[in-house]
Amino acid sequence: MTVVGPFGLSVRDQALEADVQTGLAAVEAGLLDATKSDVPFITEAAQHLVRAGGKRFRPLLVMLASQFGDPYAPGVVPAAVVVELTHLATLYHDDVMDEAEVRRGVASANARWGNSVAVLTGDFLFARASHILADLGPEAVRIQAQAFERLVTGQILETAGPRDGRDPVAHYLDVLGGKTGSLVAVSCHFGAMTSGADESVVDILTQYGERLGVAFQLADDVLDIASDSHESGKKPGTDLREGIHTLPVLLLRAQAEAYGRPDDLALVELLDGDLADDARLSEALRLLRAHPALEQARRDTVRYAQEARATLTPLPEGYAKSALLELCDAVVHRAG
Numbered sequence: 001m002t003v004v005g006p007f008g009l010s011v012r013d014q015a016l017e018a019d020v021q022t023g024l025a026a027v028e029a030g031l032l033d034a035t036k037s038d039v040p041f042i043t044e045a046a047q048h049l050v051r052a053g054g055k056r057f058r059p060l061l062v063m064l065a066s067q068f069g070d071p072y073a074p075g076v077v078p079a080a081v082v083v084e085l086t087h088l089a090t091l092y093h094d095d096v097m098d099e100a101e102v103r104r105g106v107a108s109a110n111a112r113w114g115n116s117v118a119v120l121t122g123d124f125l126f127a128r129a130s131h132i133l134a135d136l137g138p139e140a141v142r143i144q145a146q147a148f149e150r151l152v153t154g155q156i157l158e159t160a161g162p163r164d165g166r167d168p169v170a171h172y173l174d175v176l177g178g179k180t181g182s183l184v185a186v187s188c189h190f191g192a193m194t195s196g197a198d199e200s201v202v203d204i205l206t207q208y209g210e211r212l213g214v215a216f217q218l219a220d221d222v223l224d225i226a227s228d229s230h231e232s233g234k235k236p237g238t239d240l241r242e243g244i245h246t247l248p249v250l251l252l253r254a255q256a257e258a259y260g261r262p263d264d265l266a267l268v269e270l271l272d273g274d275l276a277d278d279a280r281l282s283e284a285l286r287l288l289r290a291h292p293a294l295e296q297a298r299r300d301t302v303r304y305a306q307e308a309r310a311t312l313t314p315l316p317e318g319y320a321k322s323a324l325l326e327l328c329d330a331v332v333h334r335a336g
C-alpha cells in the first residue's frame with residue numbers, strides 16, 4: 001500500500017500505483033514543458049505556481065478515470081496537463097481579484113510582479129492549455145470550452161451575488177458547481193474519454209467529478225474556520241479576513257436573519273467589521289467554531305461526498321473504483 005496524490009490517497013495495487021505515479025510524473029514534466037517561453041521572464045512567471053507544488057488533484061482524477069479504459073492511451077497525460085494548466089491559470093486570476101498576497105506558501109504572482117503580469121500570465125497558461133487541447137480533437141475542445149464557460153459564469157455569479165429573492169446558500173452552491181465542480185468533472189471526463197472508456201462510464205465519472213468537486217470546496221470552507229493547521233494551503237481565517245462568504249458564514253447569516261438571536265447578530269456584526277486585526281479574527285474564528293452553522297456545513301460536505309460515492313455504484317469493482325471511493329472519504333475527513 002503506497003500513499004500518492006492529495007490527502008494521502010492509499011493505492012492498494014502495485015500496477016495501479018505504478019500507473020498513477022508514472023502518469024503524475026509525466027504530467028509534472030508536461031507542465032514544465034508547457035510553461036516554457038522564449039522569453040525568460042514569462043517562463044519564470046508561468047512556472048511560479050507550478051514549482052510551488054500543489055495537490056495535483058485534477059491530474060490524479062484523470063489518471064484514475066483512465067483506468068476504466070486504456071490508461072496508456074496517448075491522450076491521457078496531455079489531458080491531465082490541460083486541466084491542471086487551466087486550474088493554475090484561474091489561480092493567477094483569482095489572486096488578483098482577491099488581492100491575495102500568498103499562494104501555496106509563496107508570494108502570489110500579483111504580489112510579486114503586479115496585477116497586470118499576473119493576469120497576462122494566467123492568459124498565457126490558458127493559451128498553452130488550448131494549444132495542447134487542439135491535439136486532442138474537436139470533442140475535447142468543445143468539452144473544455146463548455147466547462148470554461150461554466151467556470152467563468154460561476155466566478156461572475158460569485159462577484160455579482162444572488163439576485164433579489166434568491167436564497168444565498170443555493171446561489172453559493174451554484175457558484176461552486178461552476179467554479180470548482182466543472183473542472184473536476186472535466187478531469188474525470190477527459191480521463192475516461194481519452195482512455196476509450198464506454199460512453200456510459202464517461203458519463204458516470206463526469207457526474208462523480210461534479211459532486212466531488214463541490215464537496216472538495218465545501219471541505220475547504222470548513223477548514224478555513226475549523227483548522228489550526230495549514231491543511232487547506234491557507235492560514236485559518238483567510239476567507240473571513242478577505243470578506244469571502246463561504247458556506248458556514250452564509251448559514252450563520254441565514255440563521256441570524258430567521259431567528260434574530262442576539263449572539264448570532266453580534267457574530268454577524270463582528271464578521272462585517274474589520275478583521276485585519278488579529279484579535280478580532282481570532283474571536284470570530286472561536287465563535288464560528290462553536291456555532292451550529294459549522295456543523296451544518298460539515299453535513300453538507302458529507303452529503304455531496306456521499307452523492308459522489310453513490311454515483312460510482314454501477315461501475316465494476318476494482319482498485320481504481322476503490323481509490324475513487326476513498327477520495328470521497330478523504331474529502332469528508334478533511335472537513336472533520
